[in-house]
Amino acid sequence: MTTEPTHPGESPSAPAEGEWRPAGMREVAQLAGVSIATVSRALNEPSRVSAEMRLKVENAVRSLGYIRHGAARALSLRRAHAIGAIIPTVDNARRADKIAALQMRCRERGYSLVLALSQYDLSIELQQCRSLVEVGIDGLMLEGGEHDPAIYELLEKRGIAVVNTSVYDPAAAQPNIGFDNSVAARRLTDHLLDLGHKTVGMIAGPVAGNDRAGGRLAGVRAALAARGLPLPPDLVVERPYRIGEGRLGLRTLLARQPRPTAVICGNDVIAIGALIEAQAQGLDVPRDISIAGFDDLDLAAQMPPGLTTMALPAREIGELAADHLIDSLEGKPVAHATEVEVKLILRGSTGPVPSEASPLGVKNPAETRERDPAG
Amino acid sequence: MTTEPTHPGESPSAPAEGEWRPAGMREVAQLAGVSIATVSRALNEPSRVSAEMRLKVENAVRSLGYIRHGAARALSLRRAHAIGAIIPTVDNARRADKIAALQMRCRERGYSLVLALSQYDLSIELQQCRSLVEVGIDGLMLEGGEHDPAIYELLEKRGIAVVNTSVYDPAAAQPNIGFDNSVAARRLTDHLLDLGHKTVGMIAGPVAGNDRAGGRLAGVRAALAARGLPLPPDLVVERPYRIGEGRLGLRTLLARQPRPTAVICGNDVIAIGALIEAQAQGLDVPRDISIAGFDDLDLAAQMPPGLTTMALPAREIGELAADHLIDSLEGKPVAHATEVEVKLILRGSTGPVPSEASPLGVKNPAETRERDPAG
DNA sequence: ATGAAAGCGCTAACAT
DNA sequence: ATGTTAGCGCTTTCAT
Numbered sequence: 036m037t038t039e040p041t042h043p044g045e046s047p048s049a050p051a052e053g054e055w056r057p058a059g060m061r062e063v064a065q066l067a068g069v070s071i072a073t074v075s076r077a078l079n080e081p082s083r084v085s086a087e088m089r090l091k092v093e094n095a096v097r098s099l100g101y102i103r104h105g106a107a108r109a110l111s112l113r114r115a116h117a118i119g120a121i122i123p124t125v126d127n128a129r130r131a132d133k134i135a136a137l138q139m140r141c142r143e144r145g146y147s148l149v150l151a152l153s154q155y156d157l158s159i160e161l162q163q164c165r166s167l168v169e170v171g172i173d174g175l176m177l178e179g180g181e182h183d184p185a186i187y188e189l190l191e192k193r194g195i196a197v198v199n200t201s202v203y204d205p206a207a208a209q210p211n212i213g214f215d216n217s218v219a220a221r222r223l224t225d226h227l228l229d230l231g232h233k234t235v236g237m238i239a240g241p242v243a244g245n246d247r248a249g250g251r252l253a254g255v256r257a258a259l260a261a262r263g264l265p266l267p268p269d270l271v272v273e274r275p276y277r278i279g280e281g282r283l284g285l286r287t288l289l290a291r292q293p294r295p296t297a298v299i300c301g302n303d304v305i306a307i308g309a310l311i312e313a314q315a316q317g318l319d320v321p322r323d324i325s326i327a328g329f330d331d332l333d334l335a336a337q338m339p340p341g342l343t344t345m346a347l348p349a350r351e352i353g354e355l356a357a358d359h360l361i362d363s364l365e366g367k368p369v370a371h372a373t374e375v376e377v378k379l380i381l382r383g384s385t386g387p388v389p390s391e392a393s394p395l396g397v398k399n400p401a402e403t404r405e406r407d408p409a410g
Numbered sequence: 411m412t413t414e415p416t417h418p419g420e421s422p423s424a425p426a427e428g429e430w431r432p433a434g435m436r437e438v439a440q441l442a443g444v445s446i447a448t449v450s451r452a453l454n455e456p457s458r459v460s461a462e463m464r465l466k467v468e469n470a471v472r473s474l475g476y477i478r479h480g481a482a483r484a485l486s487l488r489r490a491h492a493i494g495a496i497i498p499t500v501d502n503a504r505r506a507d508k509i510a511a512l513q514m515r516c517r518e519r520g521y522s523l524v525l526a527l528s529q530y531d532l533s534i535e536l537q538q539c540r541s542l543v544e545v546g547i548d549g550l551m552l553e554g555g556e557h558d559p560a561i562y563e564l565l566e567k568r569g570i571a572v573v574n575t576s577v578y579d580p581a582a583a584q585p586n587i588g589f590d591n592s593v594a595a596r597r598l599t600d601h602l603l604d605l606g607h608k609t610v611g612m613i614a615g616p617v618a619g620n621d622r623a624g625g626r627l628a629g630v631r632a633a634l635a636a637r638g639l640p641l642p643p644d645l646v647v648e649r650p651y652r653i654g655e656g657r658l659g660l661r662t663l664l665a666r667q668p669r670p671t672a673v674i675c676g677n678d679v680i681a682i683g684a685l686i687e688a689q690a691q692g693l694d695v696p697r698d699i700s701i702a703g704f705d706d707l708d709l710a711a712q713m714p715p716g717l718t719t720m721a722l723p724a725r726e727i728g729e730l731a732a733d734h735l736i737d738s739l740e741g742k743p744v745a746h747a748t749e750v751e752v753k754l755i756l757r758g759s760t761g762p763v764p765s766e767a768s769p770l771g772v773k774n775p776a777e778t779r780e781r782d783p784a785g
Numbered sequence: 786a787t788g789a790a791a792g793c794g795c796t797a798a799c800a801t
Numbered sequence: 802a803t804g805t806t807a808g809c810g811c812t813t814t815c816a817t
Contacts, residue, residue, distance in 0.1 A: 057568050059810060070788045075812060085786060100564075105546045106484035107810035110793045115481060117524075117545065125510055131500035138527055142538070147545045149492075150525045152513055163517070170492065170522045171480045192475070193432050278712045311712050334709070337653045337686050434794055445804045450796060460802060482794035485809045 058099035067095035078103070115171035117147045118360055121163050122178045123155040123245075127276065127304065129330045129349040130178075133200070136353030137176060144361050146173075157183050157244045168193060174360035176200055180207055181246040196363045200356050201247055201347070205372040210363075212355045212373045216247045219345050219377045220254025220299070223327055226343070226379060227297040228262055231388035232325065235259060236270035236295030238284035238305050248301055251329065255299050270295055274305060281308020282315075285326075289316065296324060296388050303328040303335050303344055310342060310384060321386030331380055340383025348375050433474035442470035453478070490546035492522045493735055496538050497553045498530040498620075502651065502679065504705045504724040505553075508575070511728030512551060519736050521548075532558050532619045543568060549735030551575055555582055556621040571738045575731050576622055576722070580747040585738075587730045587748040591622045594720050594752045595629025595674070598702055601718070601754060602672040603637055606763035607700065610634060611645035611670030613659035613680050623676055626704065630674050645670055649680060656683020657690075660701075664691065671699060671763050678703040678710050678719055685717060685759060696761030706755055715758025723750050 064071040069088055077084045077092035084092075095101070109115040118141050125131055138148045149170055153160035161183045167175060168189060174196035177186075182199075187209065190197050199211040227235055237255050240248035256266045272287050274280040284305060288295055300306035306328025313320050320326055320340060328335065331346035352375055363369045439446040444463055452459045452467035459467075470476070484490040493516050500506055513523045524545055528535035536558045542550060543564060549571035552561075557574075562584065565572050574586040602610055612630050615623035631641045644666050649655040659680060663670055675681035681703025688695050695701055695715060703710065706721035730748055738744045 055567065061810080071811085072788060072790095072813080073786085076787085079812080083786080088787080100567075102540060102544050104485075104810050105544045106481040106490060107793090108812075109481035110479075110485055110795090111810080111812045113793070125500060125506035126503055128501055128503070131506060134525075135500055135527055138525060142526070142541065147541060148525050150509075150513060150523050151517070152510055165477060166517065166522060169477050169480045189475075192430065278708045282712065307709070308712065311714070315714065333653045334682070337657065337683065339686070339690065436794080446794095447796080447805075448803060451803085454796080458802080463803080479794050482809090483796075485811090486794080486796045488809070 058101045059104065060101070062099055063092065063095045063101050066099060067091040109171055114364075115173055116145055117149055117170065117172045118174045118176065118357065119149045119151065119164075119167035119170070119172035120176040121151045121153050121160055121167070123153050125152070127302070127330070128332050129347060133349040133353035133356075136350040137357050138353075140354045140357035141361070144357070146357075146361060153178075155241065155244060157181070161185055164189065168195065173364050174198070176356045176360065179246050180204060180209065180211060181244060181249075196360050198356050198359050200352050202250070203372055203374045207372065210359065210369065210371050212352055212359060212375065214347065214375055214377045216250030217254035217257065219329070219347075220251040221258040222254075222377075222379055223329070223343075223345050224255045224258035224299060226381070227299070227325060227327065227385060228258060228264070230297075230325065230386065232295075232297040233264060233388065234270070234293050234295045234297070235264070235266065236288045236291070236298045237266070237272070238281060238288065238298060238300045238309060239271060239273050240276050240301035240305065241273055251299075251301060274301075276302055276304045278304055278308040278311070281305035282312035283308075285309040285312040286316075289313075297385070298324065298326050300326065300328040303330040303332040303342060306342055306344065306384075307332075307334055307338060310338065320384050323389055325385040325388075327385055331378075335380070335382070343382045343385040344380050346378040346380050348377070351375050433476045434479065435476075437474055438467065438470045438476050441474060442466040484546055489548055489739075491520055492524055492545065492547045493549045493551065493732065494524045494526065494539075494542035494545070494547035495551040496526045496528050496535055496542070498528050500527070502677070502705070503707050504722060508724040508728035508731075511725040512732050513728075515729045515732035516736070519732070521732075521736060528553075530616060530619060532556070536560055539564060543570065548739050549573070551731045551735065554621050555579060555584065555586060556619060556624075571735050573731050573734050575727050577625070578747055578749045582747065585734060585744065585746050587727055587734060587750065589722065589750055589752045591625030592629035592632065594704070594722075595626040596633040597629075597752075597754055598704070598718075598720050599630045599633035599674060601756070602674070602700060602702065602760060603633060603639070605672075605700065605761065607670075607672040608639060608763070609645070609668050609670045609672070610639070610641065611663045611666070611673045612641070612647075613656060613663065613673060613675045613684060614646060614648050615651050615676030615680065616648055626674075626676060649676075651677055651679045653679055653683040653686070656680035657687035658683075660684040660687040661691075664688075672760070673699065673701050675701065675703040678705040678707040678717060681717055681719065681759075682707075682709055682713060685713065695759050698764055700760040700763075702760055706753075710755070710757070718757045718760040719755050721753040721755050723752070726750050 060071050060074050064074045073088055074092050077089050081089055141148050149167055151163035151167055153163055164186045177199050180199045180202040197209055199209050201213040202211050203213045203215050204211055239252045242249045259266050269291050272284045274284040298309055300309055306326055309326050313324055318324050327343040329345045331344045335342035335344045355373055359369050435446050435449050439449045448463055449467050452464050456464055516523050524542055526538035526542055528538055539561045552574050555574045555577040572584055574584050576588040577586050578588045578590050579586055614627045617624045634641050647659045647662050649659040673684055675684055681701055684701050688699055693699050702718040704720045706719045710717035710719045727750055734744050
């Protein structure tokens, strides 16, 4: 297999029959009839080289299929041209957007993306950070603002740029790009409160080690408190970000007394679960219960009756994160904290509080498993 | 900021007041009172070093917070300990699983994951591949088996391992791990055919440059052909993998004559869209129309009436891909093609073909936007 | 504008 | 079992 030189003009360097070795700068220089330093310059600072040389080099590069050796470059430059990202999981569509945007922007600017997952575990996150440092990253994107301080120490000592994302806090020690989760949650809650709801429940995401989840919970609580309303522990459940867990969460809440007339969910995945569960229990959304989430997943718009949610500009955050990191590496000025806009998207899943007269009992759960054809 | 040595025992190397530089092997060797080679050995092949030395080195490493310099290591070893992955997008939950599994397995085995996106474009894929080669990957995971031949040439010349995933083809030139998309689609179609359906439509994913989408379409066609049934061009629409597009696709299909009684979708995202659209049009699924997909997303199980789908073991594929690549790098024997099991999951969205007498007309699309309370 | 040569931090012969 | 040393492929002073 490896013995056939199917390709033209590619290995003028291997005289004997030995293993073919990818062409290096030396070979390029030789073929172009210039010095190795000129090749380097022609590649990195074309302007500092005569047009003639540049052409010769370009041709040699092309005909040898030369590709720079990143590790050597990194070693010499003491800059890997790589950005790391540690995220809890990839399984959320909005986070996938963020990573995609980050990757594309990095690529555009000549950086590659090394990805690591923390699974919502701060100690795994630290480990992964060490690995990334070893690989040789110049900058690191983190999710949220709650991290092992050892991470910051490590990064600072080695001059690695860092940015926390999906949180916004001008007072934080680390640069960040995002929005204030608490404020966003408060706005969402206010919407419900404006509709007359007084008994509001929450299905939060797991709060431990997750300041975004914690912030949202705090925001809901604050909005209620501002109107003299309580958020009894009874009406807060914490569930992982999965549809089935959202269903479970709502089931729990529906069993509580007093039963909430509105439920705010830690994100849309949970909210979709809650919506499905409500409908499965024969409740009409929003007539019997209002449901809202965060993220504005595609599904939020499509799923009847439409899910009211806070839209979070994930792509934008990813892009901004890449720019922040790379700008800062290039010595350009960067904002310490950048706020992106969240948007309250009103859809059919939230409505006025039910009249007092409405029955609290759950209707026959089976009957709504199939849609009524409304004939 | 950088001037405060908040940390104990960390910079015995910087005598003057200058910039602190991360400790290298030299410093470790010095502190441990051994040679630099011993440090290297203690780190890489602990067994080849006396217990005493090992301990001294370990202590020095710890107290200096030493972290290996990956680029230097890669340069010397001519092995980057990095795996690349090029995927079309991350936005599919199953693909996210695959990437997560790949990443975790790589990490476990001492490799990092460099991620690149091709956006379903074969020429972008080639570009990204070049970038990855430049970064210095030892192995590459690709999605599907349809790629620019230049990719294979490039990789082969440089001795970079490659594996195609989510496809299975023992006859293919490149190693692969996955399943036969055509066979899977055929099985799914047979299920519908067994239920008596004769007019089957398909909402395929974009087929260009995507052999998985193409294979599934071919499988549906083959299953029909095997029973002497046609798949008229009229009943095939191609739509991007988004819920809204799935809705659109179904709308198109419902307008065709004869109208299909069963629709197979390129994946679950499209299928969910189709399901939502069917219900929005007042159709009962599966009484009026059967719908099936691929992937077995969480949502497939949760969304009433439950989506019949082919479950694809994405995590397993990701894990196997990591193992295949790394095993092969380590000189271990690896299978050229590995087949993973897909599983037909029967749920409520597929059922017997409607009786001939059923009306073909579409009911009022508006009325079912809100659920009938079935009171 | 171009070339020669000294490293970047590590590993792996090759000594001892 | 441990130490010495020559590169790995590139960038970058420093000469010219």
